[in-house]
Amino acid sequence: MDTVPAIDVRHLRKEFGDNVAVADLTLTVERGEVFGFLGPNGAGKTTAVKMLLGLIASSAGEGRVLGAPLGDPRGRTKVGFLPEHFRFHDWLKGREFLQLHADLYRIPRPVSGRRIPELLDLVGLSAHAEKKLRTFSKGMLQRIGLAQALLNEPALVLLDEPTSGLDPVGRRLVRDVIRDLRERGTTVFLNSHLLGEVEITCDRVAFIRKGEVIYTSALESLVEGELTVHIRTRRPDGMDPIRWEGVLAGLERWSSNVRVDGEHVALTLLGEADLPAINRYLVERGAHVYALTPQKLSLEDLFIQIVGTEGGL
């Protein structure tokens, strides 16, 4: 069973009346991946997650989660979920809340009796175990919600905007938890618009717009691959301008995309390896080099480049 993808959906679609929330979602998430699901607000991220969990029935398409068809409760035995608007039965105490959800996972009491204190400790709420959730801050609720999603030692964890209510310490905690899950081989599906978080934690990302995956890529090749080098350089004194143009044209041996604008030169590279050679080439030809700045494309740049600036809705 462990060889089947954690998530495998084909042409999922969801309409609410005339409103198409998810147009055509096709997606495969392999076991052990930390997968970022990115998109502007209103792109259909939460609807997609709810379809994966059987909370919403799809209008069309099909899929499997951990090998079980969408909506089949058996598929959720090893799934953990932290909803975006984490609202819980707030009259329960912290420990009671975790016990309730452990019981719903049908975890035997002796096992949950050990697991619950561990998780309370993990999310830093051991001191608040006997307090009612009503007295919890937003960040504390999110922490206990995260603990709830880990009760069953899940094979797949779906986190819907897990850091949106958290302070920097809480965000660090979520990052650490995700890293820990990755080490255990747990698949994590992270639904987020906080790109910084995704950049740090995810192996692979999908960009979604209007309920359609428009781009999927390993984060490594996205962010660490392509970079733009900005060079500020001036023609050597007494050099012929035509010859100088020839020198700059010589940069094309490293990049097919060289843009020259006065003393500013920009070229796109596939990695950092060629930077020293480029510098040496210019200096050896007498050029005055004032700056040579490699600039990686941030996930945010990519996001805007891919999804566009129109935002959601």
Place this chain on the structure above:
Amino acid sequence: MHQVGILVIARLTFREAARRKILLGALLLGLVFLLVYGLGIYFIQQDLVEHEQYLKRVVAVPIYNFLVLSGLYVVNFLTLALTVLTSVDTISGEIDSGTIHTLAAKPIHRWEIVIGKWLGFAAMLTIYLLLMAGGVIELTRLITGYALPNVPRGLALMWLNELLLLDVTLLGGTQLSTLANGVLVFAAYGVAFVGGWIEQIGAFLGNQTTVVIGILSSLLMPSEALWKRAAFEMRTVLADAVPVNPFISALSVPSPMMVAYAALYAVVALVLVVWNFNCRDL
């Protein structure tokens, strides 16, 4: 394995209902009611005891019977109000607040959530009904020595009535907002109530049209019919001779068919709750 999920939800529902002020209020109100009822019975009994033995047999028994049935009528309504008020937002409220998301994303079927909730409320209303009805019947017996006939059958009908209203309330909760659901359930109960009385008066006057109206309202919501049948079962035979009891009219007793219809109504309503909740996007 299903019973695990059902029982977890049932326990959660029972605890949630039990911690509400509505239940505390219903219990306090119930106690006050039992106190007033007991005092009333006591003074009436003091009055009647001075009469001759013959009078006591012919007059006192129908009066005690009427008083117990009046008491049970109040119990019927209090239990009903408690049932509707505690269960009215259990499904719509959990959907609105989003607490349903973490529950329904667990490895349990939707129907387990519905049946669990149903069991939790059913347990609560059963305990309340037994406490209150038992209180009325036992108080009367202790003070006057009058034992109500056919108690198990009568209480079973009252119980069915409460379960019927629970099902209707849950059914509304899968479709309507909390407020709309509450209004609708009480309105339906009101229609049945008025329809029942119209039928009874119509039967007394021999007006066939009003009898039909009454039957139609009972088909729409058989709650009043169930109460009338319960009262009929628990009546004293002497009450037929001395017509002091407005709950019982020999002319318009709901038939066993109507009771069977009500039971079927309750089952179908619960099946519809499960079906609606299954189809609903959360």
